Amino acid sequence: MTLTEENYLKALHRLSQNGESISVKRIAALLEIKMPTVNSMVKNLSEKKLIKYEKYKSIELTEKGRKQALLILRKHRLTELFLKDVMGLGWEEVHDIAEQIEHLQSDLFFNRVDEMLGHPQFDPHGEPIPDSHGRLPQLKATPLNLCQTGRKYQLSGVLNNDASFLTYLNSVDLQLGSQIEIITIQEFDKSMAIKLNGKTKTVFSALICQNLLVL
Amino acid sequence: MTLTEENYLKALHRLSQNGESISVKRIAALLEIKMPTVNSMVKNLSEKKLIKYEKYKSIELTEKGRKQALLILRKHRLTELFLKDVMGLGWEEVHDIAEQIEHLQSDLFFNRVDEMLGHPQFDPHGEPIPDSHGRLPQLKATPLNLCQTGRKYQLSGVLNNDASFLTYLNSVDLQLGSQIEIITIQEFDKSMAIKLNGKTKTVFSALICQNLLVL
DNA sequence: TATAAATGTTAGAATAGTCTAACATTTTTT
DNA sequence: AAAAAATGTTAGACTATTCTAACATTTATA
Numbered sequence: 312m313t314l315t316e317e318n319y320l321k322a323l324h325r326l327s328q329n330g331e332s333i334s335v336k337r338i339a340a341l342l343e344i345k346m347p348t349v350n351s352m353v354k355n356l357s358e359k360k361l362i363k364y365e366k367y368k369s370i371e372l373t374e375k376g377r378k379q380a381l382l383i384l385r386k387h388r389l390t391e392l393f394l395k396d397v398m399g400l401g402w403e404e405v406h407d408i409a410e411q412i413e414h415l416q417s418d419l420f421f422n423r424v425d426e427m428l429g430h431p432q433f434d435p436h437g438e439p440i441p442d443s444h445g446r447l448p449q450l451k452a453t454p455l456n457l458c459q460t461g462r463k464y465q466l467s468g469v470l471n472n473d474a475s476f477l478t479y480l481n482s483v484d485l486q487l488g489s490q491i492e493i494i495t496i497q498e499f500d501k502s503m504a505i506k507l508n509g510k511t512k513t514v515f516s517a518l519i520c521q522n523l524l525v526l
Numbered sequence: 527m528t529l530t531e532e533n534y535l536k537a538l539h540r541l542s543q544n545g546e547s548i549s550v551k552r553i554a555a556l557l558e559i560k561m562p563t564v565n566s567m568v569k570n571l572s573e574k575k576l577i578k579y580e581k582y583k584s585i586e587l588t589e590k591g592r593k594q595a596l597l598i599l600r601k602h603r604l605t606e607l608f609l610k611d612v613m614g615l616g617w618e619e620v621h622d623i624a625e626q627i628e629h630l631q632s633d634l635f636f637n638r639v640d641e642m643l644g645h646p647q648f649d650p651h652g653e654p655i656p657d658s659h660g661r662l663p664q665l666k667a668t669p670l671n672l673c674q675t676g677r678k679y680q681l682s683g684v685l686n687n688d689a690s691f692l693t694y695l696n697s698v699d700l701q702l703g704s705q706i707e708i709i710t711i712q713e714f715d716k717s718m719a720i721k722l723n724g725k726t727k728t729v730f731s732a733l734i735c736q737n738l739l740v741l
Numbered sequence: 742t743a744t745a746a747a748t749g750t751t752a753g754a755a756t757a758g759t760c761t762a763a764c765a766t767t768t769t770t771t
Numbered sequence: 772a773a774a775a776a777a778t779g780t781t782a783g784a785c786t787a788t789t790c791t792a793a794c795a796t797t798t799a800t801a
Contacts, residue, residue: 315758335779348759350780355757367766367779397612398638408632415626423613530788550749563789565750570787582749582796743801750795756788765780771773 314414317383318342319352320361323372324380329508330488332369378445385441386421387413388434393424418443438463455491456501456520463492464525471522483513491525529629532598533557534567535576538587539595544723545703547584593660600656601636602628603649608639633658653678670706671716671735678707679740686737698728706740 312320322341326333335353339346357364361376372380390409394400400408415421422443425431432448433439439448452467466489469476480486485507494504494512501517515523527535537556541548550568554561572579576591587595605624609615615623630636637658640646647663648654654663667682681704684691695701700722709719709727716732730738 313757336777344758345760346779347761347781352758394635398635398642400634400638404634408630408635411630411632412627415623417623417626419615419619420609420613420623423615427613528787551747559788560790561749562751562791567788745798745800747798748796750793752793753791755790758786760785761783763780763782766778768775768777770775 312379315352316356316359316361317379317414319356320372320376320380321383321387323356323362323370324377324384327372327377329490330486333371334369338370381441381445381447382443383413385443385445386415388438388440389421389424389428389431392428392431392434392440397427433462450526452524452526454521455493455503455515455523455525456517458493458525460493460496463490465490466523467526468524469522470524476519476522479519483507483511491523527594530567531571531574531576532594532629534571535587535591535595536598536602538571538577538585539592539599542587542592544705545701548586549584553585596656596660596662597658598628600658600660601630603653603655604636604639604643604646607643607646607649607655612642648677665741667739667741669736670708670718670730670738670740671732673708673740675708675711678705680705681738682741683739684737685739691734691737694734698722698726706738 319338319342322338323333326337326341331337335346335349338353339349342349353362353364353370356362356376360373361379363371363373387409390412391405394405394408395402425443431440439450441447453464454470455464458464466485466487468487469480485491490508492506492509494506496503501520503515503520504512505515506512534553534557537553538548541552541556546552550561550564553568554564557564568577568579568585571577571591575588576594578586578588602624605627606617606620609620609623610617640658646655654665656662668679669685670679673679681700681702683702684695700706705723707721707724709721711718716735718730718735719727720730721727
């Protein structure tokens, strides 16, 4: 796979994260290239069975494509952690370097990085690190009130089906698969300051947290 | 500069090391590409003032080109040392990885590597590591008998002009600029087992060593 | 020194990845 | 549902890097 193809796969994976469908326009915006360029690359990736694509339809990663993307993500996140914990760089400094190192072809190198870091499962942002087979750490659904600050979760279920509860979820645009990031937890009442889908900030009471299952 | 251009510069620098003149054929052989490809890249590098080139003449790096090459070499050698000393990889394993990492664009990264290694001046092969301005460690010419095992030196002068001495040097094909690598030093008579220009092995008596000035 | 061999160069084509301009389809709005 | 807007696609061009085939020059040899 070329460096460019790897970057497309990474972008595709990222766009598939928040549940929205993947369009040529969104890929173009994320990678800062023009739509016709994306279009030709999409055909290329489709021929290589890394994505599922039909004219005018929305795009999806295949299992093969998703695995490749996760392997790159693994290299990226391990590298970020390495740059920070082993080399002492600041968290804000590591991303650009990791963007380059993630494309290295060397199992030896990344296995050693993994080993030096003690086979971490999450990076310091709470993002999970795929294993060397491209599998994400297996997580059991947990009620949000038992979760930690700084990690990112996805809504996987609810423990209450009252109309008033579900209506509330709709009103804040919270759906299965929505991303929930815990900013802070109030000591006093266990309410949580939350960022939804990387955008909206809100506050969940302890009661709401107890009824949200996340991964 | 593109990755390909960097690799050409590195090759050019390497070929300029042992004093022989640089030909299209030798570049092609080293990089394992065809001569016409080299030819067009040579024109490109020439336009960028990185090399001096005229049709059918031999090729030379300009000061600018040499500096660029040394900066890449710096990144390569620092990386090798880092992979070995910090990450515990074997010396035979580090080259291929360093070939990739040397192309990273990040002063931050390489400065930190340099710092973690204590600003080394030589890699474990005895090869000098250029500084961040592309300057090689300043060395004074030293009589060979005062030099260390494992380092590579270049003949920079002689301390004896007897015909018999110079004839001997010719007979082993030792000229100004020739590379001299000290394999071992005999404890008993201080004679040295030597590798010349990376090829021929021979032995120099202590008397010969005392009369050879190297850098 | 003439010829042969080696080396170097040019011309023209292929691939990957990018672009702009023009056209097509789908989605949204009125 | 018709018109307008948004999105997607095609066609054709450009750059970087590579190649093969053909031709030119230099170097070595007989």
